[in-house]
Amino acid sequence: MSDLVLLILAGAVATYVTRISGHLILSRFGAIHPRVEAALDAVPTAVLAALVAPSVITRGVPEMLAVAIAALVATRFSMTATVATGVGTVVVMRYLNL
Amino acid sequence: MITPHRRDVRDGIRDALPVIFAVLPFAAVFGALANDSGFSLSETMLASGLIYAGASQYVMLDLRGQQASAWLIVLAIFAVNFRHVLYSASIGRHLQAFTGWQKALALFLLVDPQSAAGEERAATSGLRPAYYFSYAAVIYGVWMVGNVIGALFGNLIEDPAVFGFDFILLLYFTGLIVGFRTRPNFFWVLLASVLASLLAFWTVGSPWHISIGGGVGLLVAAMLVNPDRQQEPPDGERHV
Numbered sequence: 001m002s003d004l005v006l007l008i009l010a011g012a013v014a015t016y017v018t019r020i021s022g023h024l025i026l027s028r029f030g031a032i033h034p035r036v037e038a039a040l041d042a043v044p045t046a047v048l049a050a051l052v053a054p055s056v057i058t059r060g061v062p063e064m065l066a067v068a069i070a071a072l073v074a075t076r077f078s079m080t081a082t083v084a085t086g087v088g089t090v091v092v093m094r095y096l097n098l
Numbered sequence: 099m100i101t102p103h104r105r106d107v108r109d110g111i112r113d114a115l116p117v118i119f120a121v122l123p124f125a126a127v128f129g130a131l132a133n134d135s136g137f138s139l140s141e142t143m144l145a146s147g148l149i150y151a152g153a154s155q156y157v158m159l160d161l162r163g164q165q166a167s168a169w170l171i172v173l174a175i176f177a178v179n180f181r182h183v184l185y186s187a188s189i190g191r192h193l194q195a196f197t198g199w200q201k202a203l204a205l206f207l208l209v210d211p212q213s214a215a216g217e218e219r220a221a222t223s224g225l226r227p228a229y230y231f232s233y234a235a236v237i238y239g240v241w242m243v244g245n246v247i248g249a250l251f252g253n254l255i256e257d258p259a260v261f262g263f264d265f266i267l268l269l270y271f272t273g274l275i276v277g278f279r280t281r282p283n284f285f286w287v288l289l290a291s292v293l294a295s296l297l298a299f300w301t302v303g304s305p306w307h308i309s310i311g312g313g314v315g316l317l318v319a320a321m322l323v324n325p326d327r328q329q330e331p332p333d334g335e336r337h338v
Contacts, residue, residue, distance in 0.1 A: 005144065006168075007172070008148065011145070011149050011155075011158055011172055011175040012145075014173075014176040014179070015149050015150070015151050015154065015175060015176075015182070016205075017176070018179040018182035019179075019186050020186060020205045020206075021183055021186060022184060022186030022187030022190065023201070023205060026187045026191070027190060034323060035325060038283075038323035039320040040187055040188040040191065041188070041319065042282075042287045042319030043217075043312070043316065044185075044188070044213065044214050044218075044274070044278050045275055045278045045281060045288055046290075046291040046311070046314075046315025047184055047291075047315075048214060048271045049275055049287075049288050049311065049312075049315065050181075050291045050294065050295035050308050050309075050310070050312040051181070051210070051271065051295075051308050051312075053291070053295040053296050053311060055268055056268065056272075057296060059265075066265075066269070067272050070273065071272050071273075071275075074273040075276055079113075079116040079270065079273045080115070082273040083120070083270055086265070087266060087269065090265060
């Protein structure tokens with residue numbers, strides 16, 4: 001096996017470890033404390049927000065505005081409409097050189 | 099009459115459709131960059147098929163280009179993917195309808211949109227394998243096809259930023275976050291995560307802002323909950 005294939009396999013194992021360990025660790029405990037339960041319920045919000053925050057802030061004004069508008073659209077309409085509105089906002093603002 | 103199984107499959111595919119527009123270009127750019135970095139098509143497919151975590155694969159290409167040692171590259175992949183530990187712990191509570199092997203496969207497929215879509219489904223209709231795996235099949239399939247397209251026709255793809263393709267994923271995540279706005283203390287969790295993420299991004303640096311920002315958000319959620327109100331056995335006390 002080439003070095004590259006070994007690297008890919010090691011990367012795959014490292015990634016799978018991250019994807020299975022949270023569940024394996026948690027399932028060792030029977031009942032979950034309410035505070036842990038609350039933290040876990042917050043995982044999608046907290047992690048996704050932390051993931052996107054720097055790119056929203058550092059990309060520029062058109063992107064920040066587009067994200068804000070898309071967030072508003074998302075409260076009423078579908079995901080497709082949300083994404084389309086956001087992309088449309090950036091395209092229009094870049095075209096107008098704003 | 100439409101069976102619950104059929105509806106799960108249909109909904110899984112339907113919910114995955116908007117993500118295609120984000121995943122396809124993301125995959126094609128990886129395919130093209132991997133090709134430029136000297137990956138054969140089969141090596142690109144191996145990386146995307148087995149690692150299946152786009153951002154960390156980009157990091158792998160980048161560090162390899164800088165002649166970084168193998169252990170450092172694997173460590174970087176682990177660091178970039180560390181957020182999955184949290185996804186795994188959270189979604190694991192909603193996999194009661196899955197067999198052992200289905201759980202093992204489901205966790206292998208646990209990419210960002212998959213985690214969020216699974217959480218959303220668990221909170222609304224209940225999460226069953228038919229929904230989870232039909233959603234996953236679309237994303238995984240598009241991811242692999244996009245890689246091949248990028249590897250074969252990579253020179254035709256210009257800078258993805260020009261088209262705003264890279265921005266689509268960000269908008270999709272924004273939409274997902276808004277979808278969780280009815281969860282307890284949503285606003286405070288969001289604010290804490292964003293502020294901590296930015297602070298970590300500018301001090302410690304990427305990719306740690308994800309785990310640090312996420313971790314602070316979880317702490318806030320844990321602190322703000324009223325434990326007395328939630329303890330209502332036998333149903334309130336969940337077993338994994």
